[in-house]
Each structure stands twice: as structure tokens, then as C-alpha cells.
Amino acid sequence: MAANNNSDPILDEGGGGGVKHEAAGEAGEGKGGGGGAAAAAATQAPAAMLPRSGSRPQLDLSGAAIHGNLEDRNPTILLPNQSDDISHLALDIGGSLIKLVYFSRHAEHSSEDKRKLSTKRRLGMLNGGRRSYPVLGGRLHFVKFETGKLSECLDFISSKQLHRGGVDSPSWRSGAQPDNIVIKATGGGAFKYADLFKERLGVSLEKEDEMDCLVAGANFLLKSIRHEAFTHMDGQKEYVQIDQNDLFPFLLVNVGSGVSIIKVDGHGKFQRVSGTNVGGGTYWGLGRLMTKCKSFDELLELSQRGDNSTIDMLVGDIYGGLDYSKIGLSASTIASSFGKTISDDKELSDYRPEDISLSLLRMISYNIGQISYLNALRYGLKRIFFGGFFIRGHAYTMDTISFAVNFWSKGEAKAMFLRHEGFLGALGAFMSYEKHGLDDLRIHHLVERFPMGAPYISWMEKFVQKGTQITAPVPVGFPVTTGMGGFERPTAKGDILRSDASAALNVGVLHLVPTLDVFPLLEDPKMYEPNTIDLDLNEYKYWFKVLSDHLSDLVDKAVASEGGTDDAKRRGDAFAHAFSAHLARLMEEPAAYGKFGLANLLELREECLREFQFVDAYVSIKQRENEASLAVLPDLLMELDSMNEEARLLALIEGVLAANIFDWGSRACIDDFDMFKKRMLADKKGQPYKRALLFVDNSGADVVLGMIPLARELLRNGTEVVLVANSLPALNDVTANELPGIVAEAAKHCGILRKAAEAGGLIFDAMAGIQDDLKDEPVSVPLMVVENGCGSPCIDFRQVSSELAAAAKDADLLILEGMGRSLHTNLNARFKCDTLKLAMVKNQRLAEKLFNGNIYDCICKFEPVHLT
Numbered sequence: 001m002a003a004n005n006n007s008d009p010i011l012d013e014g015g016g017g018g019v020k021h022e023a024a025g026e027a028g029e030g031k032g033g034g035g036g037a038a039a040a041a042a043t044q045a046p047a048a049m050l051p052r053s054g055s056r057p058q059l060d061l062s063g064a065a066i067h068g069n070l071e072d073r074n075p076t077i078l079l080p081n082q083s084d085d086i087s088h089l090a091l092d093i094g095g096s097l098i099k100l101v102y103f104s105r106h107a108e109h110s111s112e113d114k115r116k117l118s119t120k121r122r123l124g125m126l127n128g129g130r131r132s133y134p135v136l137g138g139r140l141h142f143v144k145f146e147t148g149k150l151s152e153c154l155d156f157i158s159s160k161q162l163h164r165g166g167v168d169s170p171s172w173r174s175g176a177q178p179d180n181i182v183i184k185a186t187g188g189g190a191f192k193y194a195d196l197f198k199e200r201l202g203v204s205l206e207k208e209d210e211m212d213c214l215v216a217g218a219n220f221l222l223k224s225i226r227h228e229a230f231t232h233m234d235g236q237k238e239y240v241q242i243d244q245n246d247l248f249p250f251l252l253v254n255v256g257s258g259v260s261i262i263k264v265d266g267h268g269k270f271q272r273v274s275g276t277n278v279g280g281g282t283y284w285g286l287g288r289l290m291t292k293c294k295s296f297d298e299l300l301e302l303s304q305r306g307d308n309s310t311i312d313m314l315v316g317d318i319y320g321g322l323d324y325s326k327i328g329l330s331a332s333t334i335a336s337s338f339g340k341t342i343s344d345d346k347e348l349s350d351y352r353p354e355d356i357s358l359s360l361l362r363m364i365s366y367n368i369g370q371i372s373y374l375n376a377l378r379y380g381l382k383r384i385f386f387g388g389f390f391i392r393g394h395a396y397t398m399d400t401i402s403f404a405v406n407f408w409s410k411g412e413a414k415a416m417f418l419r420h421e422g423f424l425g426a427l428g429a430f431m432s433y434e435k436h437g438l439d440d441l442r443i444h445h446l447v448e449r450f451p452m453g454a455p456y457i458s459w460m461e462k463f464v465q466k467g468t469q470i471t472a473p474v475p476v477g478f479p480v481t482t483g484m485g486g487f488e489r490p491t492a493k494g495d496i497l498r499s500d501a502s503a504a505l506n507v508g509v510l511h512l513v514p515t516l517d518v519f520p521l522l523e524d525p526k527m528y529e530p531n532t533i534d535l536d537l538n539e540y541k542y543w544f545k546v547l548s549d550h551l552s553d554l555v556d557k558a559v560a561s562e563g564g565t566d567d568a569k570r571r572g573d574a575f576a577h578a579f580s581a582h583l584a585r586l587m588e589e590p591a592a593y594g595k596f597g598l599a600n601l602l603e604l605r606e607e608c609l610r611e612f613q614f615v616d617a618y619v620s621i622k623q624r625e626n627e628a629s630l631a632v633l634p635d636l637l638m639e640l641d642s643m644n645e646e647a648r649l650l651a652l653i654e655g656v657l658a659a660n661i662f663d664w665g666s667r668a669c670i671d672d673f674d675m676f677k678k679r680m681l682a683d684k685k686g687q688p689y690k691r692a693l694l695f696v697d698n699s700g701a702d703v704v705l706g707m708i709p710l711a712r713e714l715l716r717n718g719t720e721v722v723l724v725a726n727s728l729p730a731l732n733d734v735t736a737n738e739l740p741g742i743v744a745e746a747a748k749h750c751g752i753l754r755k756a757a758e759a760g761g762l763i764f765d766a767m768a769g770i771q772d773d774l775k776d777e778p779v780s781v782p783l784m785v786v787e788n789g790c791g792s793p794c795i796d797f798r799q800v801s802s803e804l805a806a807a808a809k810d811a812d813l814l815i816l817e818g819m820g821r822s823l824h825t826n827l828n829a830r831f832k833c834d835t836l837k838l839a840m841v842k843n844q845r846l847a848e849k850l851f852n853g854n855i856y857d858c859i860c861k862f863e864p865v866h867l868t
């Protein structure tokens with residue numbers, strides 16, 4: 001074991017073997033050992049600040065100027081000399097693997113039509129008359145290659161022109177030659193392969209210190225990604241909520257080819273306190289010699305069928321099958337790794353490769369766990385984060401390390417793992433660019449997506465090549481024999497190595513969306529959890545079945561929405577495969593993509609459709625239903641107007657529920673209508689709500705005959721109404737783009753709606769001439785439309801559009817409608833203003849589970865603030 005001295009051998013080449021590159025979110029099998037010279041001499045590096053050196057590609061800030069009002073929260077910054085599509089690439093070239101992190105710019109070029117501009121102005125978002133401009137918006141991609149296959153990596157960079165700012169950059173289009181391009185790189189390979197990069201790509205590698213990068217990467221992940229760190233004990237993965245104010249100090253253990261142990265005290269403040277030369281490279285190297293395995297993952301896979309008791313000398317072997325309980329050791333505890341082989345009269349070939357692999361894995365994992373714990377003890381640290389590609393998301397490895405930390409610390413210290421385990425160094429190198437744009441990012445600006453399409457080859461090529469192979473394997477169970485001091489066999493669930501397709505899917509693409517905000521009316525954003533029910537394995541199984549059962553119908557609709565062409569059919573097929581693979585992967589390991597609730601699952605389906613270029617699967621169905629509903633709206637409005645106020649309010653609420661598919665025979669399982677009525681009609685007569693945000697759900701009857709008449713009633717009472725709709729299509733939900741057209745049609749039959757829509761800038765003709773002058777008093781309170789920032793049937797209030805956040809500032813009533821927004825999510829969410837949740841329960845199981853009720857029951861849940 002390496003101690004904390006300067007004599008650790010420097011580990012470098014871990015060897016290659018195995019298959020091609022792997023990209024986050026694409027099919028591809030990761031092979032090879034851990035990262036570079038991380039276990040190099042355990043020098044007592046002084047606390048260091050991460051250096052920031054300038055190099056290209058970077059933002060060209062020359063001539064930068066703020067336009068508009070200097071007091072704006074997000075003032076427009078114009079960079080006249082900056083090309084639109086910038087891209088950064090950073091590398092961590094380790095002994096076994098090359099890790100790439102690259103950024104692609106995807107600025108939101110959303111059209112700023114008259115309606116949007118008018119709404120933004122009314123919401124106070126356009127002080128100074130210019131819209132705010134996202135200074136940074138784009139995607140962070142994570143890709144890895146084997147160091148032994150460096151030329152594949154170079155081909156990848158070259159094919160995507162990552163070294164020149166991406167395929168979309170103007171310099172690439174104009175065929176300009178790169179001159180003096182510098183790419184940030186860390187790991188030993190940054191030195192070793194510098195000439196090759198210059199020769200093949202014409203770029204210089206600017207070396208960044210490996211430890212600096214590891215720490216910067218880990219700190220970024222722990223600060224910015226909600227579900228990054230998790231514990232793994234006895235097969236159970238549990239995500240840990242990191243308190244930003246109580247993160248430091250911690251111990252960071254990076255298990256690459258070798259192991260670095262770093263005490264982290266803050267951003268840029270750390271000390272490499274130890275290391276060990278017994279790491280991933282050791283496991284892979286010894287394993288390869290002893291088993292003839294061709295790849296790291298093959299070796300790891302072998303271990304899962306292994307029985308180490310044929311090789312390791314156990315306490316029971318020494319004590320005649322008994323525990324040595326006086327010192328807390330069970331009979332199954334390993335007394336001496338490989339100890340049994342000394343007394344056997346056997347050759348290497350007499351041992352099963354499976355058993356050898358498991359003995360090796362246990363020996364090395366325990367050793368890493370133990371050394372880490374001793375260093376934690378040395379500095380009084382309770383939290384140890386493990387990273388590096390040795391871990392490989394492998395459940396048994398994590399369980400073994402956790403066991404060692406827990407066992408030796410008697411439960412005092414906690415082992416935690418990072419989902420982006422292998423990318424710490426590359427991320428840190430990325431962050432060493434002078435302008436990487438990540439500094440100001442907050443958790444709510446990042447959305448992780450799990451695309452199936454590869455960045456390397458197009459999804460179409462991939463599916464043509466791989467066809468139905470893109471499925472996840474069926475998990476296999478192992479006997480559980482956990483005992484005092486250890487467990488004999490791999491017991492962790494999900495310890496099956498994922499197949500080619502799914503292994504790559506643990507880390508998604510990080511979308512950086514600076515326009516997202518936390519909804520300001522959330523009572524306690526830190527405690528907020530959007531999902532109403534926790535998906536345990538049974539719930540997962542149930543919803544997987546629901547989604548699988550709906551899949552072929554959805555594919556039919558999606559294909560029809562694109563004209564039923566051959567291309568659409570192929571994409572439909574590919575979508576079905578991809579989504580099924582996601583489901584299979586999650587079924588195998590529900591926590592694979594982070595903490596994943598029903599809302600995430602429903603959103604994944606929509607994202608997957610979008611990935612396969614289905615813009616709006618329900619487009620024609622929505623249109624048909626809108627037209628049919630608009631045709632009966634005048635009669636409904638007439639009927640409502642003939643009622644007294646009290647009867648009308650009841651009819652309106654019932655109408656919303658009915659249109660959300662209401663069965664008249666059903667009962668209300670939560671019925672706060674009287675309380676709502678009291679507030680609306682009796683309590684504060686003459687004191688109407690100032691502004692109501694109505695979160696609308698489905699197209700057709702739901703919005704036209706349900707929510708719009710309810711909005712009209714509020715407007716009639718003098719309440720400003722903001723209709724909040726999806727930014728992107730999801731099922732048959734109405735979108736913010738579609739709503740103004742629907743409102744304009746509805747307004748043809750109703751003066752209240754017309755005046756309010758004019759005042760809110762939804763109808764322009766009648767406003768011609770006075771539109772741009774806000775000094776003119778509108779004749780009615782306004783009716784506005786804002787997008788919610790979502791493309792899902794549910795809503796996560798931690799990440800909403802800045803438009804919605806602005807609209808919320810003056811709101812004193814929220815109405816959440818539909819199952820997705822008020823039942824699957826937000827049923828238990830508390831807000832800072834009165835809230836009405838309206839939904840029809842369209843699922844028997846949920847009705848029973850949540851309310852002991854029945855399908856088609858309704859909820860009308862009113863939560864006035866003064867009662868909370």
C-alpha cells in the first residue's frame with residue numbers, strides 16, 4: 001500500500017483493450033481502467049488556487065457593451081466580435097481513458113412576437129425597451145474513449161470540429177484554418193500526446209494541473225447538479241441532498257489507474273494528502289494477466305459470477321468455520337486476500353477466472369475504502385466522495401468501498417459516489433478556461449437530458465447499424481449473504497454490467513438554460529419536492545406497464561402527425577426502441593438517471609419524441625378538439641350568464657373538472673369548494689384577487705370550456721388573469737404558442753374576454769395605435785399568456801421560465817389544473833399565496849393510493865395562505 005510519502009511509483013499506462021468510444025447518452029461500451037497519473041507521488045501540494053489562463057476558443061469580449069438599462073437584472077450584453085456558436089472542449093487524458101467535456105452553444109432563438117413583447121413589458125421584464133439576452137445557453141456533453149484508441153478520439157474531435165468551435169461555427173463553414181488554437185487538457189496524456197494533437201489537429205494542448213482540475217470538477221458537480229452524489233449500501237442507492245453551506249471540508253478520492261486522495265477545503269483550496277498505487281490499473285492489469293480477459297468491463301462482469309471463498313482465506317477457514325466475534329469478525333470476513341492459494345496445490349489455470357476477478361475486486365476495493373477512511377480519520381472528515389472510472393457505476397464495487405468505510409469508521413464516516421465519477425478532471429479542465437460561463441450557473445439553470453442519439457454518429461445511422469440491439473439486459477439476482485464483517489457474494493441489485501446501450505446512459509447531456517428561474521411563490525424551495533409519490537420498485541413496474549401499453553398508440557399518433565411518411569415511420573420505430581431501452585434501463589436500476597419520479601418519466605417520453613424529431617404528436621387532434629369546443633362555447637357562456645353568481649361559480653368549477661374528463665357519477669375526494677366560494681363571494685366582496693395565474697392543461701374542452709370561462713369570471717371580478725401554458729408540446733396539452741389564437745377565437749363571442757385580451761396584448765388589431773403606449777389606461781384588467789418553461793404534463797416549480805417568475809411577482813391566486821400539474825406533481829406543494837388545485841383522477845391505482853377513492857373522482861383543493 002502506498003503511504004503518504006514521495007515514493008509512490010508513478011502510474012501511467014493502464015492499457016487499453018476493449019471497444020470503441022463511449023459518449024454520454026449514446027450507445028457505446030466503456031472499457032479500460034481508471035484515469036492517468038492520479039496516483040503519482042503523493043506530494044504534499046500546497047493549497048492551490050485554480051489558475052485561470054486565457055486561451056482559445058473563448059468568448060471574444062472585445063467591444064462588449066451593455067445595451068439598455070444598466071439596472072436591468074439581465075442586461076443585454078452585446079459582443080460584436082463574438083461568433084454566435086462558440087464551443088469549448090477540454091480533455092482529461094488518463095492512463096486508460098480519455099475523457100472529453102465539450103460545450104455546444106444552443107442559444108434559444110425563440111421568436112419574440114408582438115404578444116410576447118407586450119406581455120414582457122407588462123410584467124416589467126423589458127426595462128429600457130430591450131429584451132434580456134441569454135449570455136450563455138448551451139449543452140455540456142460528456143464523452144469518453146480509451147487512451148489506447150486515441151485516434152478514434154482525434155477522429156471524433158475532427159468530425160465535430162470541436163477544436164474549431166463546433167461544426168456550426170462560421171470559421172468552419174468558411175473553411176478557415178485553425179491557427180494557434182489551444183485546448184485545455186489535463187492528465188498525463190496532455191504531456192505525452194501533445195505532439196500528436198498538434199500533428200493531427202493543429203492544436204496545442206494547454207496543460208492544467210490534474211489535482212486542480214479534479215477538485216474544480218468535483219466542486220462544480222456538487223454545487224450545480226441536484227442529484228449528483230449518492231450513497232450505495234447493500235445494493236441501495238440513495239441520493240444525498242448537499243447543503244451548499246455545509247459542503248467543506250470533505251475528502252475526495254479519485255480512483256483512476258491509481259488513486260489520489262485529496263482533502264478539499266473550498267473552491268480552489270485543497271491538499272493532496274495521500275494516494276495509493278493500488279487502483280483501477282492494478283485491478284485491470286493483474287486481472288488481465290490472470291484471467292486473459294480482453295477488457296476491463298469483461299473482467300468486472302466475470303466478478304459477478306465469482307466466489308472469492310475459493311481463493312481468499314476467510315476467518316472461518318482459520319477458525320474452523322466459526323466467527324471471531326470477540327473482535328467483530330464473521331466467518332465470512334476475508335482474513336487474507338488470495339491467502340487460500342498458498343496451501344492449495346493448484347496452478348493458476350485450476351482457478352476459475354470468475355473467482356479470481358472477484359477476489360481481486362474485493363481486495364482492491366476494500367483497500368481503497370480502508371485507506372480513504374484512515375485519511376478521513378487523520379483529518380477528522382466525515383464525508384468521502386469517490387470518483388474516477390474504476391467505480392464505473394458498478395454496484396458491487398461501491399458496496400464494497402462503502403462497507404469498508406462504514407466498517408472501519410463504525411458508521412461515523414460516509415462513502416458517497418458521484419454520478420459523473422470519471423469526468424471530474426475533464427470538467428475541471430473545462431472550467432480553467434478564462435471564460436467558461438459556468439461560474440454564475442445555479443442549480444435551476446441546469447436540466448439534464450438523456451438522449452439516445454450519439455454525438456458521434458447520427459441516431460439514424462446508429463439505429464440502422466444496431467437495430468434492436470439497443471435494449472437493456474434483464475437483471476439477474478444474486479444470493480444475499482451479508483454477514484458481520486462482510487458478504488460473500490455480490491449482493492447489490494443492478495450489479496449486472498449494463499449492455500452496450502445502457503451503460504452509457506447514466507450521465508446525460510447537461511442543458512444550460514440561463515432563462516430558468518425558481519418560482520418565487522414557492523413557500524420553501526429547499527424542501528420542495530415536485531413528485532407526489534415516491535416510485536418504489538412496485539410503482540415503477542406499474543407505471544412502466546402503463547407507459548409501455550400506451551407506446552404503440554403514441555407511435556401511431558406521432559407518425560400520423562408527420563404525415564405517415566416512410567421517414568416518420570422509421571423515426572417512430574427508432575423512438576419506440578429508444579424509449580423502451582430507457583424503460584428497461586430504469587427498470588433495472590430506477591436511480592440510474594438520478595432521483596427519478598413519475599414527472600421525470602413522463603418528461604423523458606416527451607424528450608425522447610423530440611429527440612426523434614416529432615415536434616407535436618397530437619397537433620391535429622388538438623386542433624380538432626379546439627374547433628369542436630369553440631363551436632359550443634357561445635351556448636355555454638350564455639347558460640353561465642343566466643345563473644346567479646353562486647351557481648355560476650359552482651358550474652364553472654364543475655365545468656373545469658368535467659372538461660378535464662369528468663364523470664358526473666363521481667364524487668369529490670377532496671372538496672374545498674365551499675371554502676373557495678366563501679373567499680370568492682363572501683369574505684372579501686369588493687376585494688377581488690389582484691392577479692391569478694391559471695396553469696392550464698389540455699387542449700379542447702379542458703381549456704376552452706373549462707379554464708377560459710373560469711378566467712372570464714375572474715376578469716369579470718376585476719382580477720388580472722395570466723394563463724400559464726407549456727413552452728413545448730406534451731401529450732394533448734395546450735401550449736403558450738397556441739393559446740393566443742384560441743383566446744382570440746373565444747373572444748369573438750365575448751366582450752369580457754375581448755377587452756381583457758386586448759388589454760393583455762393577446763389581440764392586436766383592435767389595439768392598433770395604442771399598443772405601444774402603456775400610459776393609455778386599458779379598459780379592462782388584462783388577460784395574458786405566459787409560457788411555463790416546461791415540455792411535460794407535469795411542472796417542477798424549481799425550474800420555470802423567467803416570464804412565469806416575473807408574472808408570479810404580483811399574483812395572489814394560483815389555480816393548478818389537471819392530473820399532471822396538481823396531482824402527479826404539486827399535490828403537497830405549498831405556495832406563498834392562495835392556491836386552488838383542480839383535477840380529475842384518471843387512474844384507479846392513484847385514486848386508491850392517495851385518497852382511498854376511485855377512478856374519475858375529483859379534487860378541488862383550496863389552500864388559502866392564512867391557514868397554512
Ligand SMILES: CC(C)(COP(=O)(O)O)[C@@H](O)C(=O)NCCC(=O)O
Pocket residue numbers: 546602697698731793817818819820821824842843844
Ligand atoms: C397522462 C397524464 C399524465 C396526463 O396528465 P393530465 O393531462 O391529466 O394533467 C395523466 O392523465 C395520467 O396519469 N393518466 C393516467 C393514465 C393511465 O392510467 O393510463
Ligand SMILES: [Mn+2]
Pocket residue numbers: 697698731732733793818820
Ligand atoms: Mn394534460
